[in-house]
Amino acid sequence: MADFALPKDLSKLNEQSEKIFIYHSKDDPLVAFGDFTKYQANLKNAVARIFEDKGHFRQEKFPELVEDIKKFYN
Numbered sequence: 001m002a003d004f005a006l007p008k009d010l011s012k013l014n015e016q017s018e019k020i021f022i023y024h025s026k027d028d029p030l031v032a033f034g035d036f037t038k039y040q041a042n043l044k045n046a047v048a049r050i051f052e053d054k055g056h057f058r059q060e061k062f063p064e065l066v067e068d069i070k071k072f073y074n
Contacts, residue, residue, distance in 0.1 A: 006035070010042045019072050020046040023065070025054035 013020070020043055024036035040048045049064060 006038050006042065010039075014043065014045065021049065021065075021068055022046050023049045023051070023057070025051040025057065027053055028056050030056050 022036065022039050022043065024031065024033060026033055036048075036050075040046065047068070049068070051064075054062075
């Protein structure tokens with residue numbers, strides 16, 4: 001496993017994306033919650049979704065994601 005390094009400057013991501021959503025589950029065994037909070041702090045306009053019990057999002061259905069997509073594109 002390798003760590004992902006957060007770039008110091010995320011302005012290009014903000015410029016290239018009309019809407020940014022970031023998702024994290026507090027019980028994710030692979031990605032620390034602190035990593036999520038770093039992205040959240042650097043992507044001020046992002047919509048942050050925090051879950052308690054989704055693990056590493058390895059489930060068949062993710063209704064919250066579908067709902068966000070539908071809201072954004074309708």
